[in-house]
Amino acid sequence: MGIAERREAGKKRMQSLILGAAMKLFLEKGFDNVSIRRIAEKIEYSPATIYLYYKDKSDILFALQAMGFEKFYTEQQAILSEKDMWKRLRKHAKVYLSFALKNPEYYDLMFIMRGPVKKMKEKKEWEIGRRSYEFLKKNVKEYMDTGYLKKTNLDVAAFAFWSLTHGIASLVIRDRCIMFPDNHLNAIIEGSLDFVMESIAKKKQ
Amino acid sequence: MGIAERREAGKKRMQSLILGAAMKLFLEKGFDNVSIRRIAEKIEYSPATIYLYYKDKSDILFALQAMGFEKFYTEQQAILSEKDMWKRLRKHAKVYLSFALKNPEYYDLMFIMRGPVKKMKEKKEWEIGRRSYEFLKKNVKEYMDTGYLKKTNLDVAAFAFWSLTHGIASLVIRDRCIMFPDNHLNAIIEGSLDFVMESIAKKKQ
Amino acid sequence: MGIAERREAGKKRMQSLILGAAMKLFLEKGFDNVSIRRIAEKIEYSPATIYLYYKDKSDILFALQAMGFEKFYTEQQAILSEKDMWKRLRKHAKVYLSFALKNPEYYDLMFIMRGPVKKMKEKKEWEIGRRSYEFLKKNVKEYMDTGYLKKTNLDVAAFAFWSLTHGIASLVIRDRCIMFPDNHLNAIIEGSLDFVMESIAKKKQ
Amino acid sequence: MGIAERREAGKKRMQSLILGAAMKLFLEKGFDNVSIRRIAEKIEYSPATIYLYYKDKSDILFALQAMGFEKFYTEQQAILSEKDMWKRLRKHAKVYLSFALKNPEYYDLMFIMRGPVKKMKEKKEWEIGRRSYEFLKKNVKEYMDTGYLKKTNLDVAAFAFWSLTHGIASLVIRDRCIMFPDNHLNAIIEGSLDFVMESIAKKKQ
């Protein structure tokens, strides 16, 4: 490993140290209580050091969001192994929801939080978010083409799919399901997903 | 009107003065830029006065949330005039979405924001939120009973309806629809709503 | 003294406490080392308290500047007791210089410092500075009218007078006279003033 | 060129690279917004590198001041071509003012700024500033000797001349002429200079 490489590696290590600490704090204290100072404390560096690796606070949020999208995108590839389009459609929804509920902080950052959106728009049209949407759209198209999904405008169908899964995810994550007993919640979620999926998609005879 | 009553009336008046100012500020400046101080300034009282009427900041948010639910509940009654259950189901969704998009601050407070949730749980079962959900459920039951909605567990169907509409609303409100050109957005929203509604509900022959 | 008056008095007292501390710090530590925090420390209040009395740092500088101009204007009135215009002209210069050298911090703030100038321009065209200049101009006009000063455009003559006195004052205050032995400096200053004054003004025969 | 010499040359080159960048930044961003870091960025070296060539920040300011004096001294030599002492005296004033207004950052550094003064005193008698003053004095002596300037103590006359020109320059540079309309300012400056010069100096008959 040459000098430049080692340096680069050091930089990467530090950045991920920062991001890791930030993410842990999000979990422990909630978004509003994560400050540069607290992150610095957690990693036992001075606040000024953070600024050597990230330009400002929203840069950190943006980086975390990007990590989230990366992970999200990668995990979604799993659906491609399913060649039966009907099953893939169902799996698609489950994988989406599973990501959201297993990584609620990432999901929040990606699809709910207000903060990082301004940055999103600035940074090259938000490539990373777009990619995930394109992946969704591509698959939706296949569901339609193979006759499992009713034909309509692609964006319309994709948005419908997205809205349903996001609706479920965000109601859960932002704690709006308190009217359901904890031990029923899962069944209701799954049931709802099935209910809609089986309505919009038709298993061929 | 006795002394106690007059006092009570005065208290109510002041409280609604505070809430009104807070809401105006939310609209004008965004949630993050509303402080107790700014509310006090707006109504031309001192910050300390606010604390005579609300225990702390989150109490104000909670009260606003309650106002939002009140408004929401009231507006939803409009669907009852529609006696054709098929049409009512469609109208239900439209009224929901229309409330959300016309009152994004209320909607945010009610269904997205983290802040007031702790209060929600404390305040005995969150009556006000529950009432709205019960209204939804009651109607969903009617849609089913009249055969316009496929039969399934009531909570499941209600949650499905809610997730879809909330998903749309919250993606729009939290600015995640930047991949759609502004002038297409409306059509996509309406299209998606129709797409799903027409799938889960069946117009009788 | 009524309640309102007492309050007003308290406010004034606090403001002058702040300004006094700020001024002392300017003397002791130099302009650059005066921070809101240090002022607060000096008066044994919290930094936040300062903001109850002054909107921001430059507001404090502006207030001090205004005090300086007030003092300056007042002291200049002394020249009016001199009815002999020739003597008054001379006295005018001496009074200007004497103010500058006895109150170098005020003078610096008023005529040298960069900081408060932006505020100056905003605040009602900088009434307070203008008033001093008008006073100078009015007198210069009298010197001319009575024949002690060569006739020329009023602004031109006033600016000439001002430039000379300010030149001396600012070279001294900003420590550019280190080539003159300390014990000669005074004589050189006075001499220079006399030298020019006797040249531009003519004692009538 | 021996090794030591080459090293010395390299050092000089680097120093002037630093000074050049610093001066450009002063021009572009103003004094307060120039930090060691920003200078380092501009020349694409690390901040630490700057410290190999200058002990600290004020050392840089001092060096720039020296450059300013060098330039100032050189430009002033131009007056020597004027053999008519009356004209030279006038030209002297114009050249002074012209330098100040064309190089306000240098002028500020040399004659107004507080920062580099401590250094001045330390660096044994501040040779470079003295030289400029001696040049002024030598010429003032000639103006007197040739009868164009009233006889008086040399320092007195020199300081008078300096005070007037510096007064004008520093009032302009530090933005204290806002009472004059922009389009009149030049005329007032020139007029004032002429007004005094024609008074203290006498064209022989």
Added chain:
DNA sequence: CATGAATGAGAGTTCATTCAT
């Protein structure tokens, strides 16, 4: 010769909240 990495110190500012009056 050059620098990456780090930091202590400090800047201005804002906030929710308290409490004696």
Added chain:
DNA sequence: GATGAATGAACTCTCATTCAT
């Protein structure tokens, strides 16, 4: 009932500077 006065605790961010490598 209302508030003036006050504050502790944050906040984000920038700076000059050091030092091992």
